[in-house]
Amino acid sequence: MDATAGPAPARAAQGERHRLVYRHSVATRLTHWIATLAFFVLVMSGLQIFNAAPYLDASDKSDPGRRVVDIGFTTNPSGNPAGYLRIFGFQIPTGHALGFTDDGLGSETGRAFPGWITLPGYQDLADGRRWHLFFAWIAVIAGLAYIVAGARRRDLALIVLRPSDLPKLVPMQLYYLRLRREPPAYGKYNPLQKLAYTLVLFVFAPLVVLSGLALSPGIDALAGPLTTLLGGRQFARLWHFAAMVGLIGFFFVHVTLVLSTGVVNNLRSMITGSYELGKHEGLGP
Amino acid sequence: MKRQLFLASSISAIAGCAGISNKLNDNPTIHKIIGSAQGLDHAVIGTRGRARLYSERDIDRNFRTNGFDTPSDSTYGGLARDGFARYALAVDGEVERPHHFSLAQLRALASLRQITRHDCVEGWSAIGEWNGVPLARFLALVRPTARARYVVFHCFDRAPDGTPYYESLDIVEAAHPQTLLALDLNGKPLDPAHGAPVRLRIPTQLGYKSAKWIKRIQLAARLEGIFGGGGGYWEDNGYEWYAGI
Numbered sequence: 001m002d003a004t005a006g007p008a009p010a011r012a013a014q015g016e017r018h019r020l021v022y023r024h025s026v027a028t029r030l031t032h033w034i035a036t037l038a039f040f041v042l043v044m045s046g047l048q049i050f051n052a053a054p055y056l057d058a059s060d061k062s063d064p065g066r067r068v069v070d071i072g073f074t075t076n077p078s079g080n081p082a083g084y085l086r087i088f089g090f091q092i093p094t095g096h097a098l099g100f101t102d103d104g105l106g107s108e109t110g111r112a113f114p115g116w117i118t119l120p121g122y123q124d125l126a127d128g129r130r131w132h133l134f135f136a137w138i139a140v141i142a143g144l145a146y147i148v149a150g151a152r153r154r155d156l157a158l159i160v161l162r163p164s165d166l167p168k169l170v171p172m173q174l175y176y177l178r179l180r181r182e183p184p185a186y187g188k189y190n191p192l193q194k195l196a197y198t199l200v201l202f203v204f205a206p207l208v209v210l211s212g213l214a215l216s217p218g219i220d221a222l223a224g225p226l227t228t229l230l231g232g233r234q235f236a237r238l239w240h241f242a243a244m245v246g247l248i249g250f251f252f253v254h255v256t257l258v259l260s261t262g263v264v265n266n267l268r269s270m271i272t273g274s275y276e277l278g279k280h281e282g283l284g285p
Numbered sequence: 286m287k288r289q290l291f292l293a294s295s296i297s298a299i300a301g302c303a304g305i306s307n308k309l310n311d312n313p314t315i316h317k318i319i320g321s322a323q324g325l326d327h328a329v330i331g332t333r334g335r336a337r338l339y340s341e342r343d344i345d346r347n348f349r350t351n352g353f354d355t356p357s358d359s360t361y362g363g364l365a366r367d368g369f370a371r372y373a374l375a376v377d378g379e380v381e382r383p384h385h386f387s388l389a390q391l392r393a394l395a396s397l398r399q400i401t402r403h404d405c406v407e408g409w410s411a412i413g414e415w416n417g418v419p420l421a422r423f424l425a426l427v428r429p430t431a432r433a434r435y436v437v438f439h440c441f442d443r444a445p446d447g448t449p450y451y452e453s454l455d456i457v458e459a460a461h462p463q464t465l466l467a468l469d470l471n472g473k474p475l476d477p478a479h480g481a482p483v484r485l486r487i488p489t490q491l492g493y494k495s496a497k498w499i500k501r502i503q504l505a506a507r508l509e510g511i512f513g514g515g516g517g518y519w520e521d522n523g524y525e526w527y528a529g530i
Contacts, residue, residue, distance in 0.1 A: 105303070215408075217529060227337075
């Protein structure tokens with residue numbers, strides 16, 4: 001059982017000012033930072049790989065008629081190239097940010113994602129794949145180790161969103177928006193944290209892994225129903241990309257909250273494990 | 286002025302980012318470490334199972350082409366002008382029966398027609414109907430020696446710098462029942478753009494393995510000493526030899 005969930009309310013009742021708890025186990029902290037590194041490498045090398053075929057189709061084989069996302073560029077009458085991003089047929093001009101952009105070597109070229117966000121910076125599908133396929137293993141191993149360690153310490157049970165948390169989601173959001181004075185009672189994690197972590201651990205992460213595997217012709221031959229279930233190989237590429245967008249969305253929300261809710265305390269808890277509970281934390285289920 | 290300065294500094298910061306990525310990528314030790322996943326992928330995935338079979342209505346009538354241009358050298362051009370009547374596929378190396386196969390002989394051996402999906406390493410896919418000689422059947426005819434471990438495909442095409450294209454498969458994986466020496470695409474003999482007269486078609490691996498314009502098949506005990514030693518043109522240029530993922 002976690003230290004924060006049990007005795008914390010009693011200590012709070014005693015009016016203790018500094019409620020320092022051991023919040024994250026070594027396994028949690030280690031896998032967190034390994035997964036962070038892997039996440040950066042996988043996103044950057046993934047965008048490098050995407051650049052080789054900068055479009056996503058909701059189909060098995062490539063089919064321009066079912067194109068959902070497309071990044072490219074057009075050259076205007078005066079001869080200047082300008083990028084575009086097309087989503088569901090809506091064309092968004094992207095100038096020199098996407099489509100015609102930084103080639104990673106100090107110049108510009110026709111290329112979906114710019115060199116500053118790809119790995120390697122210059123266009124090189126072979127090396128992008130090398131990074132991606134190595135760190136995919138790292139991410140999966142770290143993810144499984146996190147789940148197993150969390151399940152053994154019963155931490156995982158505290159992070160999963162439960163039906164009883166659902167009515168607390170809106171009050172918690174109102175509290176974050178300062179439209180409500182007190183948050184609803186919660187334990188180690190508040191209901192919105194549970195929602196975010198549950199989505200990442202049990203929706204986005206499995207989806208990103210399974211859709212990635214479905215892209216492999218070798219795995220498709222071994223486990224055909226997987227690719228079919230995802231709508232085919234090109235659709236699996238679309239799922240893979242969508243899950244990445246979900247994970248990037250989580251990343252920004254996560255970092256914003258880490259920074260805005262006591263950055264030193266938050267970072268310390270993920271480095272040494274030690275965390276000082278806020279006045280509302282650890283009081284409820 | 287301020288805006289220009291801001292732009293200039295953001296551009297240099299951004300260029301710096303690509304610079305770090307490039308430096309990491311160019312480090313030989315890191316490059317070697319991240320390349321180690323290939324062996325694991327090969328062991329775990331391998332060439333097992335069966336590629337999905339499709340129906341007639343899934344076929345791409347305009348099957349996409351990729352890779353190098355159709356070979357422009359005079360040997361290939363001469364063969365193509367006669368409809369490959371003088372073409373002969375050489376089989377040599379670690380075989381008990383080195384042999385030349387004419388196109389007519391290969392046609393007589395053709396016994397497998399399958400509609401499969403071609404998955405390019407770039408990410409796109411296309412579906413075609415392939416007809417040809419199962420590679421397993423072909424290998425049984427030429428009788429590889431006990432030393433043979435790899436099947437190496439030498440092709441007519443060359444990179445712009447003149448390097449010839451070649452590919453290779455593990456001899457056990459080459460015998461996968463869906464691997465073909467393809468002669469026809471979508472009911473017609475292969476046209477020059479799609480690899481005429483003979484190409485490899487291996488639906489359990491990525492497209493760059495499916496070498497086009499094959500002129501010679503060499504059975505080999507090892508890949509060292511064959512061109513760059515990587516087992517293929519793209520492998521010599523950084524791509525994985527195991528192309529199942």
